[in-house]
Amino acid sequence: MATAAYIHIPFCEHICHYCDFNKVFLKNQPVDDYIHSLLLEMKRTMGDHPTTGLKTVYIGGGTPTALSAKQLDVLLKGMQEVLPIKHIEEYTIEVNPDSIEENKLDVLKKYGINRLSMGVQTFNEQLLKGIGRTHTRSSVEDAIARSRAAGFSNISLDLMFGLPNQLPIHFTETINEAIALSVEHISAYSLKVEEKTVFFNRKRQGKLTLPPEEDEVMMYQDLLNRTKDAGLLQYEISNFAKNGFESKHNLVYWNNEEYYGFGAGAHGYVNGIRYQNHGPIPKYLKAIEQGSAPTLHTHEVSPVERIEEAMFMGLRKREGVPFDVFEKLYGRSLLECFGEQIELLQERGLVKVNSDSIKLTEEGLLLGNEVFEQFIAVLSEE
Structure with a gap:
């Protein structure tokens, strides 16, 4: 919610x-x-x-x-x-x-x-x-x-x-x-x-x-x-x-949580659906006047997409991604999902794995995009 x-x-x-x-x-x-x-x-x-x-x-x-x-x-x-x-x-x-x-x-x-x-x-x-x-x-x-x-x-x-x-x-x-x-x-x-x-x-x-x-x-x-x-x-x-x-x-x-987006061009994420409203103001006003939702397009986020988003959004935080929170939310072990990728990133000195979480190193802060892309298109939908 x-x-x-x-x-x-x-x-x-x-x-x-x-x-x-x-x-x-x-x-x-x-x-x-x-x-x-x-x-x-x-x-x-x-x-x-x-x-x-x-x-x-x-x-x-x-x-x-x-x-x-x-x-x-x-x-x-x-x-x-x-x-x-x-x-x-x-x-x-x-x-x-x-x-x-x-x-x-x-x-x-x-x-x-x-x-x-x-x-x-x-x-x-x-x-x-x-x-x-x-x-x-x-x-x-x-x-x-x-x-x-x-x-x-x-x-x-x-x-x-x-x-x-x-x-x-x-x-x-x-x-x-x-x-x-x-x-x-x-x-x-x-x-x-x-x-x-x-x-x-x-x-x-x-x-x-x-x-x-x-x-x-x-x-x-x-x-x-x-x-x-x-x-x-x-x-x-x-x-x-x-x-x-x-x-x-x-x-x-x-934290990859849901939120409403209101207004022309706004993005939202509600009930597992990401959406974007019409950007041009006349189109937005016309949709509201006609009693319809002003959305330009919607996308149902798949379980794998949620996991990917959790990684590249969560790793932006200095506290990183906690293992227990990840498993509670997605029903899968983080290391089981991305063990190979995390090992590679550790070898490059871009992430640090503690007993309870994974987070960016100081070097990882500078090369964040290179870290994030390691978690994209790895898992398959089941």
């Missing part, structure tokens, strides 16, 4: 050069109609696939705080009425430093939002312009100060490394500034140049200057060292938190 929900707000006031998420420019969009349809989707889904209660909710985008304070009020009030969130543990919304005014913070606080995820990416203002961001270093500091004043005590910053023209010293400075702001959580991801982005087109034209691989490795190792020295626990490959502030919602994904 799903106890988590992701809600997608596809509107942005500007489009970042690296972003391939489902999003559109805010201007002239049917925002009010979208909110109405979103709430209808939630209500119908709760009727068709009820749950005893949601423990985590994550509102992402796009840019959720591109909505006006009034629109946020309508959305959050409606969610309060149609979703079982009375006993919610973690209630997150993504915020942009440029669009998180005090009146919006007041609305978020009013409806129980207790975690803010702020897209910062870098504190280097030249790099910010280069990736299409419009905020500045000072606007991030101001946004955090306003958030603290409004009563928010759980703030996460998203950072990126491997950006065009980014030097290791630039990322070191960004890490140091993030730590100095005393936020509870930091997520840091390397740039992936995805299709349908400005960066993809520039790369294809030979106009994108990316750091060499050795610089990216240096940036990541610097991240590990500095967050550790600052007392931030690395609990997943790209995520670091003060004790007790690990993202409960993201752990749902890494």
